[in-house]
Amino acid sequence: MRKVSREMPSDWALEIFDKAPFVTVSFTRPDGSPYGVPLSLVRTDEKTFYFHGALDGDKMDCIVANPTVWLSAVTTCTPTVGPKDGSFTLQYKSAMAVGKAEIVTDEKEKIEALRAICVRFLPKHMDAFDVSIARSLSRTAAVKITLTAPPTGKRKQYDKQGEEMKYGRME
Numbered sequence: 001m002r003k004v005s006r007e008m009p010s011d012w013a014l015e016i017f018d019k020a021p022f023v024t025v026s027f028t029r030p031d032g033s034p035y036g037v038p039l040s041l042v043r044t045d046e047k048t049f050y051f052h053g054a055l056d057g058d059k060m061d062c063i064v065a066n067p068t069v070w071l072s073a074v075t076t077c078t079p080t081v082g083p084k085d086g087s088f089t090l091q092y093k094s095a096m097a098v099g100k101a102e103i104v105t106d107e108k109e110k111i112e113a114l115r116a117i118c119v120r121f122l123p124k125h126m127d128a129f130d131v132s133i134a135r136s137l138s139r140t141a142a143v144k145i146t147l148t149a150p151p152t153g154k155r156k157q158y159d160k161q162g163e164e165m166k167y168g169r170m171e
Contacts, residue, residue, distance in 0.1 A: 004167075006154050006155055006156055006166065007152065007167075007168070008152075008153030008155055008168055009153065010150040010153070012153045012168075013095035013096070013150075013151035013152055014043065014095070014151060016073050016075050016093055016095035017041065017043055017071070017073050017095050017097070017151065018043055019075045020073035020074065020075050020095075021040075022038040023039060023040075023049075023073045024038050024071070024072045024073070025037060025038075025039050025051070025069050025071055026069060026070040026071075026072070027058075027062035027066070027069055027101075028062060028065065028066040028068070029065065030062070030064075030065035035059075035062055037058075037059065039051045039053075040117065040120075040121055041071070041145070042113075042119075042120040044113075044116050047147040048145070048147075049071070049099070049144070049145040050104075050113035050114075050117060050142055050143065050144055050145070051117070051145075052113070052142050052143070053141050054139075054140075054141060055140070059143070060103065060141065063101045063102065063103060064103075067100045068098065068099075068100060069098070069099055070098055071095075071096065071098075072094070072095070073095045074093065075093045075094075076092055076093040076155075076157075077091075077092050078090065080158070082158075083158055083162030084162050089156065090156065091155075091156050091157050091158065092155060093153070093155045093157070094153065095152065095154075096151065096152050096153075097147050097149070097150075097152070098148055098149055099146050099148050100145070101143050101144070101145045102143070102144050102146075103142075103143055104141075104142040104143065104144050110137070110142040111133060113142040114129075114133065114140065
């Protein structure tokens with residue numbers, strides 16, 4: 001990281017992934033070209049994420065060809081005029097991570113992954129979960145991403161006095 005003063009710890013980065021409405025996951029296509037797509041991910045522990053999708057398509061082809069993926073999330077992105085020097089800048093909170101993706105084949109794990117996704121994004125509608133699983137489990141894929149290194153976080157943020165909060169300083 002070029003500006004070490006903006007680096008944030010791994011646990012902070014995981015919180016960014018948890019708060020982000022979507023996470024961009026970047027894959028490598030079988031022909032070697034890049035493919036990135038915003039997805040609704042859920043994290044179930046310190047290094048495991050899940051998403052769901054169709055049983056076939058670009059994402060599944062990419063995973064089979066090259067399971068290494070890159071995750072990127074941003075929760076704050078605010079254009080700002082620097083309080084001290086009047087420069088045009090951006091306040092942001094972001095996280096990045098690298099991992100291995102695999103298509104979940106165990107039915108019990110697949111259902112639990114889908115349950116975790118629903119709890120995160122539709123917690124008030126869990127009463128419909130079992131009916132939905134019965135209807136669509138056979139045509140739905142679940143993908144597990146296991147981080148292969150701790151995530152990194154980065155931010156640029158000013159405190160109330162207009163000082164940039166560097167080196168992980170919190171308000």
